[in-house]
Amino acid sequence: KNEVEQSPQNLTAQEGEFITINCSYSVGISALHWLQQHPGGGIVSLFMLSSGKKKHGRLIATINIQEKHSSLHITASHPRDSAVYICAVRVTGKLIFGQGTTLQVKP
C-alpha cells in the first residue's frame, strides 16, 4: 500500500462543475502540498497546509490531521483547470507523492 493515496485517479467534469480530489496518507507529516502538473511536465505548487483550510481564487484545500486526509476543491471548473493534481506529504525533510489525479474539464 502506498503511503499517499489519491482518489479518483481520473476525473472528467463539465465546465462549471464543483470538483473534489481526495488524498489520504498513512504516515506522520509536518505539512501537505497540493501541486498542479500540466502536460509537458511543469509543476506548480498550489498550497502548503499543516492544518485547517486555505483558499486561493477558485481553489480550496482542507486538511484533517487526525483523519490523515486532505481534499482539494475546485469551484466553477474551467477547461484551463485540466491538469494532473498531485498530493505530496512532507516527512522528515522529504516529500512523498501520490500518484496524481488526472482532471479533464470539458467545455
Add this chain to the structure above:
Amino acid sequence: ETGVTQSPTHLIKTRGQQVTLRCSSQSGHNTVSWYQQALGQGPQFIFQYYREEENGRGNFPPRFSGLQFPNYSSELNVNALELDDSALYLCASSTNRDGTQYFGPGTRLTVL
C-alpha cells in the same frame, strides 16, 4: 514562471553512459531537491541539498549523486545508466528545508 531553470530539456543516452543534469535556482534559495518521475507515476524523491550538503536521500542507489554550488545552481549526476532511468527529472528549490518548493520545467532523459 517559478524562476527555476533546468538544462537540457531533453536528452538521449545509451545504457552504461553517464549523464549530468543541471538546475539553476532562484537567488536566495539555499535548498534544492531532485525528483525522478517515471511516465504515468508521481515524482519520487532522490535527494535534497541544503547549503551545499546532502540533507536527505530517497531510495536511490549511489550511482545517483549530486552537487550544490554557492551560486544557487546544482547538478544531478547518474552513472552507469540503465533503461529504467528513463524519466522526467525535476529539481525544486526553496528558501529553507521545509518551505514551499518551486519546481523547474524538468529534463526528460531517455536511455536506449
